[in-house]
Amino acid sequence: MKVIYTDSLVIGGGLAGLRVAIASMQRGYDTIVLSLVPAKRSHSAAAQGGMQASLGATVKGDGDDEEVHFGDTVRGSDWGCDQDVARMFVNTAPKAIRQLTAWGVPWSRVSAGDREVVMNGKKVTITEKKEAHGLISSRDFGGTKKWRTCFTSDGTGHTMLYSMDNKAIQMGIPVHERKEAIALIHEGGVCYGAIVRDLITGELMAYVAKATTIATGGYGRLYAITTNSVISEGIGNAIALETGIATLGNMEAVQFHPTAIVPVGILTTEGCRGDGGLLLDKDGYRFMPDYEPDKKELASRDVVSRRILEHMRKGKGVASRYGDHIWLDITLLGRKHIEKNLREVKEICEYFLGIDPAKEYIPVRPTQHYSMGGIRTKATGESQTLKGLFAAGEASCWDLHGFNRLGGNSVAETVVAGMIVGEFVADYCAQNPLNVSGTTIEYFMKQEEQKITDLLTRDSGENPFELKVQMQKIMMDDVGIFRNAKDLEKAVEELKVLNQRAKNIALRNRISSSNPELVEAIRVPKMIKVAQCIAYGAMLRTESRGAHSREDYPARNDKDWLKRTLTTWKDDSTGLPEVTYEDLDIMKMELPPASRGYGVDNTVHHPDTARREAQIEEIKKANPGADRFKLQELLNPIPIPEKFKGKNERIGRGFK
């Protein structure tokens, strides 16, 4: 049995995983990163649009700061997020981006003087300040009050990931590529690493560690059509679930992006609309202002996706052999802008659609895009229930995003969480000895070996590829943008059947080394379980909040549902996971629930909301001289690591 020991094991080589690894390494702990693919090929590389950080250097970001970013994030989450986490996040994001600057990201910079931009369908001239020249620029994104999304042309994720991985290489952090974690090792409620399969040789190894961090990204591939990479399959979430101890949070919160190309689902960035692109129907009519007169195309993602679907249901979609779609028009931005700031979009249009987006409209429709749910953690990033297991990035439910994440807040989350959680991981390594018995390691190893032997020796059974397609179809058809009891009940039942069938997979290609069918056979049963968590959670949540939109329960219901869904799977032989809930305490909220400002407000309010509002008023009155920092401390004292506590400087206002 091959056993590899380390202090900090990080599963995932995307932005979040690498940043955690850097943090634990910087603190002197032996660190290993595992990844299915070379780290630089992780899905983080695909982020085009940008990273939110309230630097406020561009003139359209004037007046931006932590408070505004906090408000946007909480509202965007439909009050589902953890406000402590949102607070730590907005305070740290400017530091994160500045650190990345020192590590090499070539952020697009502000150029002093006049420049032409497109706003609300019209060309306007804005004048950038002389003193801002050369600072990091930012663009407009949906659901934000200020232009806050910092970017590198439209290769933001690529440049961030390259700088992060380069930093990791500089520090000599080993990245064990083409390795897949297939089970966690745990004993007495403490996690001690993972059982890992080498995707080339097929060898099973035990990676034994003091602290284990899951940073495996999202689970978009549970859906038939998604913007996510083919490796975003939720395996990290599944192995946490399979411990029976760790919990998954808000799995039903799944985001659909308004503009992925039809049919293949490749994303065109929100930057298209941020920079002035419009959504048009089959008559070439700009319909968003009719639905959302205020924010129009730049309403929050969940809202725009629903409006598009609503409009298509009225017969206004463009018919195509792949079903209806609408148009994204960026022709008005002009070729020069497209070729500079939206070049990836241009390449995608050329290669996958054969069109020139400077001249032609792009066929788009809402498509699965982001997983708000994930491994539920405390604000420190550690699982609430399984000690020594941490999670960061899209795989986690740290709960920055609640029921809807803002564009640009995700890559920001990966690096900020990486910094913060990384410190807590290091603290954990410092405080805890490695106390796992050989028998436990062997037990988990044997268990995985046995599963693989079963797969390789079963004579006849189910085809893993077929099971996966069926699962993806169920999720797409019945657990999509608009949900209702009938569809969800059907999905839950059908997935239960698939779960049973997945216990009887047989292979055609029976070799244990590099074997794509075996990889599929190991993953598919896990994926189905995660899909069940989503469908079941969605069925039980009888309200609409953020991206979770129930046709039969259209109102947000704070009175009964201001709570986070927690899912565990204690007994593998049962057909369904167990669901419990964690209340969100309004009396501790810095920003008590209110209307998000889209459509009619039909929120069912919680009695605490009014009480908390009154209390906040009193606190404000009692402290008339308190500045925004003092007030924040009074309203929401948070445990931010010492390193990241300082105030952030901005031009024109210093550290105020």
Place this chain on the structure above:
Amino acid sequence: MSDQERILKFQIFRYNPQKKGDKPRMVTYEVKEAVGMTIFIALNDIREQQDPSLQFDFVCRAGICGSCAMVVNGSPTLACRTMTSTFKDGLIKLLPLPGFELIGDLSVNTGKFMRAMSERVESWIHDRNADKVNFEKLEERMDPDVADEIYELERCVECGCCVSACATKRMRPDFLSAVGFMRLARFSLDPRDKRSDEDFYEIMGDDDGVFGCMTLLGCEDYCPKDLPHQTQIAYLRRKMVLVK
């Protein structure tokens, strides 16, 4: 896009070095073409419907991550963004990218090569103060045009097409190759990297470096990100000649 249904013929290199007794061979598969079909879609179709052992690498399937480079009808390119409709006779021959360790069939270990390349060129900002920067303060300013120029060179996706298309690399196994030159050009342009020309000379001032390049420009012809190899190699060479 034509509506006519064609039967595509894929000739695919098959060899699994992990499997005892396996021998390299070409195998033909037939696939019914669909509208908008890419090689990514077709290969998955073959794996799911015909041969579940077929190995290949895709991640983003959108031409962004650089995972899927292979030799398509003689040219190294990103398979995921290659449409089958571009092949008039419906014959598509696929070989793994040469110059890299073969994992199996169409899958090669570009990751290992690229990490070694990054270590060799020290693909990071060299600045003793980088870890001491006070990130509470305004970031260091950068000329907006310089930032854009750096990004231009950083668009490399480490796909390896340039390496496989390079005649020099075939003769000199330790030749740094265009991907390494591009990375060096990127860092030498970056005012944050404090390395001197002498430092860069240490890395590339020999025949395994920029002086070994025969400027046949296979790299420029096949780079899927259209990076300016010719100008950058010429620039590095001039710079290095001046050092000694």
